[in-house]
Amino acid sequence: MNKYLFYPGCSMESSAKAYMESMNAILEPLDLRFEEIEDWNCCGATEYLGINLIPAYSLIARNLALALDQVGKMNGTDGTHTVVAPCSACYLNLAKADHYMQERPSLGAKVNEALAAGGLSYKPGALDVRHLIDVLVYDVGLDKIRSRVVRPLHGLRVAPYMGCMLPRPDYKNRWSDHEHPTELDDLLRALGAEVIEYPLTTSCCGGHMTQIGPETAFELIRRLVADADDRGADLMATVCPMCQMNIDAYQNEMNHFFGTDYHMPILFFTQLMGLAFGKEPGEVGIGMELVNARNAMARVGVEVPLTQEPAGPRKKDEGLPMPRRWTKREVEKEAVK
Known part of the structure; x- marks a missing residue:
């Protein structure tokens, strides 16, 4: 070991x-x-x-x-x-x-x-x-990973999203390519998934711009989700906690801002590995995501239990005042005043 x-x-x-x-x-x-x-x-x-x-x-x-x-x-x-x-x-x-x-x-x-x-x-x-992912692909190896698969992810169409911080800068030439690295693609294929061509794999998710410039962050998130959706992805797989949180937690806000209705789950690549290795959804954290992956999981015969309904909003006198949720059209109108 x-x-x-x-x-x-x-x-x-x-x-x-x-x-x-x-x-x-x-x-x-x-x-x-x-x-x-x-x-x-x-x-x-x-x-x-x-x-x-x-x-x-x-x-x-x-x-x-x-x-x-x-x-x-x-x-x-x-x-x-x-x-x-x-x-x-x-x-x-x-x-x-x-x-x-x-x-x-x-x-x-x-x-x-x-x-x-x-x-x-x-x-x-x-x-x-x-x-x-570097250790898994190059030390463990794809052959060993493939040998551990007992539940192949056949029929699951996945958009591989590496994010912008992992491949660049590449101080020790670890990655296959700085603009379109294939390590995540190769690993997902070893699990049996259908990996779609995803040119935005190293594009930024907006990072902490969600806190200081949400309109900019929403546009970056929209591009990522829209491209994955246009290419027929069932879900996105990522290697980065920030990317997962932005696309998952702010997808509803992004939809409100642009008037869209995307429903694109984003999971960690290790969650898909766990499923392929025979683990149950709850053992690998599937169900914790806000944009639920139930439909995507059904494609590989995995049933994800419905999560507990979140508690209702607090009364006005119990919670902090929330900022108004603007739409893109409202922001543009304000800008020309």
Whole structure:
């Protein structure tokens, strides 16, 4: 059984619990063991690097320093110098910190000076930071993944969505292509799914623009969903918690804004792996999504129980006032006043 250091990141324990549950469900069948980095902290997501580089890189590098300390506690099996991050933003930040600490010695020195205040240090290049799908495709291998399939996903049409943060920048030339990487496509085919041609696989989902410029985010989400729908996809599969949350949680808002009526489920690729490996929907978090995947799952003979109805809205005197939901036409009218 191959051991890897594991950096979960914040979303895996909150908004992306389905990702965590489904990942855990496929580890044993693939002879993988993940050792969580002890006392890890948030990577800072995508915002902190735009504020102050030294605190931002120090926050990220603390996780690398903790991981390096932990290597000595593990048996020297393959993978112990590898940090696996399933979140694309976390992967990018960890890889970026390691890369720039090597490329810019002065930055590395300042970061290590900050780490020293907590009794830590990190030697740039000592660890290999990799995304979960990278390890699955290139270490485990598609043949082994294919051999674990007991419920082929025949007839399920899937749009493979990698997102923008995973393939670019590619510091160590890991991916088959920077604009249209095929790793996710190949893995989904190994599960028996029908993978549609999806040119927007590395287009942005809007990220945190949902909070600061929702109209822009809605347009980006609309393009992704509309293209998948036009090409006949039953669902989208992604490798990124942010992408999954934006397309799932804001699809209803996007529909209201544009006057559309899309219903495009988006699941994590590990959820589809778990299903193909014979797991039940509840074991891999299917049913947690807001845009339900019941119709898509029915295509492969999987019945997803109806989720519990959400609690009704709070009374006006109990909840915070909500902002008005604008439509695109209303926004355009306001703009010309």
